[in-house]
Amino acid sequence: MRPQSLIPKRWILIVIFLTGMISSAAWGQIATDSLRAELTGDAVRLTWGAGTGPYGIYRAADPSGLDSADNYVGVTGETFFLDALDLEPGDPVLYFLVADPPRCNQHFICSNGNPCDGVETCFDRRCIAGEPVNCNDGDSCTEDSCSLSTGACSSTALDCEDGDPCTLDYCTQGLGCESSVDPAAGVGVAAELAGNPLGAYPHFEFVRSFNEDAPVSLAVDPGRTPDLVGETCDVYVVEARSAAGWCSDRTLSDARGAPDTRTFVAGQVQDNTFPLVPPLALDSSAGHGIGHGYDVVLDCDQDGQLDGAELVDGLEDRSGLYLVHDLTQPGPLATVQFDSIGPEPDHCDSFINPGNDDMRIYHPAELQNPGFGGRFPLVVISHGNGHCFDWYDFLGNHLASYGYIVMSHDNNTGPGIETASVTTLTFTDRILLEQDSLGGGVLLGHIDSSRIAWLGHSRGGEGIVRAYDRIVDDGYVPQAYTADDIVVLSSIAPTDFLERAGADPHDANFHLLYGAADGDVCGCPNSLYPFALLERATGNRHSTYLHGADHNDFNCCGFNDFEGPAGTAIGRAEAQQVQKAIQLATVERYAEGSLAAEDFFWRQWESFRPIGVDPSTVVVSEYRKEPAQRSFVLEDYQTEPSTTVSSSGGGVNFSVLGLTEAQLNDTNGSFSWTGTEPMNGMTRGEVSDDTRGAVFDYAAGGDSFYELEVVPVEQDFSDDRFLSFRFVQGTRHPLTAAELGDLNLTVSLVDGVGGASAIRIDTYGGGVEEPYQRGNYGSGAGWQNEFETVRIRITDFLANGSDLDLSNIRFVRFDFGSSYGSAQGRLGLDDVELTEE
């Protein structure tokens, strides 16, 4: 923090007679009567009577150019000897300037006494602000503070108690304090009501996010809510309220204009499914965020008010549903961009030390408005080798229009990943430390340095991971931020030169965007594996894998390196539609805590994708929650190599063929199916990695199963929200080639009293994608294996009175064959687990 100044950008011409008297002429609105000159013998001392300062004093014959170091004399409060000033007693007049910013000659002069905003220093006669102490511990459930007396950081558990006896208050990692209405408060009953009808069991999915151009439906399952049978209720869609909001205001006002009236009948959920919101019927705007929240209420006494026993979808701070607009379209904020160009003559790929001095910055135009006080997260874009910082206008402006300050910088990728990581680290410091001067100071005070997203492409995609790794592992200390301030790493087709030892995302939230037709970072066997970075990430992680997209589809101007089957290239424009939407959703999720964004990470792309993306574009998604949100990992194949015992200690029963557990690493340099390499096509880990999984197959003509026993202490699933697992088809295997399509199977929960409930995974809109049919690296067609996550709400297994006892689940079972899905196939399986919301 700079010392306080009372005279910003103003100056005063002072005429001093060396008699102890001051006469002055003032410019601006500065009162000069508080200036004092004390002449004592051969010295003079100037003071600013207001007691503040110090302020710099300059001497020159006229005002022009006074504010330069050459004319510097000292600061108010100091005593100046006339000899030193080249003056003699009797000189009738001198010209001095008191100016801002204050000048200095010693560090202490600059101190403002606040250790929490850093140590101010004097450099080149100017006070330089210190780097504020960053007390962010990365835990969104602690309150972090800095002691004004010592500068020491401390953290205390976040006190989420809002004092409202009607609410239950708690903290959620990544989101902070949340509240839900206390069930005992008599203010409604939380329920799942909004969603989409399905063509098969469970016949309805209760989901959170809906595209604005898609219908929203309402369903009541009489098996789960028998009290509603025979009831006629008014169905309200209301503007979302917080838990406290529901406690204080129970009146109902339908956002559609009027409620629907529905009568619920005995039978099945499909008998009680109704249209709720037609396409484009409600406002989807959300400021500069994404997802307009609404709550859904069944007002069964039809009195226009929420009563104690009535059902509410959204009886908490989270909304019952979010309507989402087209994420491929610009956000509501006008944007401005400018360049900061250094002295190096070439601005993209210089000849000596490329990547040292240029950046392009995109920001909301409203930063230019005087008095605007908003702060935005920072997004840093680190380009790839032979690429340029000005190749990401489409992405920079897109994100800026949603309220981000985006900086794309020169990246020193030529020598390698270490140099690239240094440029990411130092450019991030630069924009934070130089925000008072970049673009004329337009960014000053508007960057939220505790919310930084690093996006990198190719070598730059590995570079951002290396940069994070250097902070975590190698003791690199940035000046203006910490590892905890990096809210997400999003790597686009990254290399993996440094492998696990040097390119480890650790516990950072991580996103991988990657094209299946990449002709550069190809995912070829025995090459650099982009998916290995994903596998290493131990925080929240998700991937977006696009069929038909090549390496340079994700920038404006790189060579077309498409390698894939004829007719499958989706082209740069379409790839960037996906990129804009999914990277927006990614930063929204982790920088803004957007729950509406999360659905784009895992729901079957066939049924839920950004509006502006071509429906024929194939995208395969993986999503895994961080460990804190995994309530029970049934099997991850990491700790128990036996095929008959799971990593959680339960037994494994199976009739599938060729069951093998091993490292997910294709080691023979070919994608051909030879029969001797079970992990063919698994480009998931380098030799130094430890990610493991299982593979097996089943042939046509019969059914097969794979069943995981649940250990007794984990058999109560009633408090869990999702069953999550990931499957993949084995590339070029004869059974994969014979089936050649989305592979479908059935997953069941089996309880301890003979109850079972089964769901076919394609009910949600697609099965396990077949490998992109790219050739080369051996015979046949099919590129690297594409894991796809399937997440099923635990309560879906209760649909239509399944009588499943969720408190006593003995087995999670996967059934294969024509009775349960696809007739034949070769599969990989991993990460069977239960997660929280």
Next chain:
Amino acid sequence: MILRAALCGLVVVLVTALGAVAAPPALPETPLAPFELLYARPFTLAEPMEYLWSKERPMVTSGWLLVLEVDPAVAYPRQTALPVLYAGDQVAHYAMKGYPSGRIVAVVPARIDLQSAPIWFGTPTLPEQVDQAIIQAEEVLAREAGIGPFPSGVVEAALAAGGPELVLNSSLDLEALGRELHVRYLEPAALK
């Protein structure tokens, strides 16, 4: 003739539709010698420059500025490992601007003897990982492959094209000259 032209047109359309023309050129086998040495000029820097293109990261005060004609596939910008350009016992730096012209501007961070030192592309890797042991091993491979220094006449012609020693203040001046060479040798107009 008309039929042949029509068939040729059809082939072009098919190839384009298949995307085959878009595939990056395959990396050539290494060790690989440049086709030609077109320009060589010694330089001296008053202000030492940290050279990042080798593991040792030396401070450089003198060296060579070269223009080489190479297999364009080598100069195709890629993210995966690229053939490392060696000059004698040094890793040379070249910018990713030589595709498709096949001409690259390179900096050699020491005043090697161009009459006796070979110049070649070695095993693809990251320059920042290359140390002296790797350089020596790569030179053995290059010499085994029959790669030696350019003929004396070629070197003398390149020196003549380059001119006298450049005495520069800093890497920025070197950078400016490199850019000038890029315009002179690499831009399509310069090749006509």
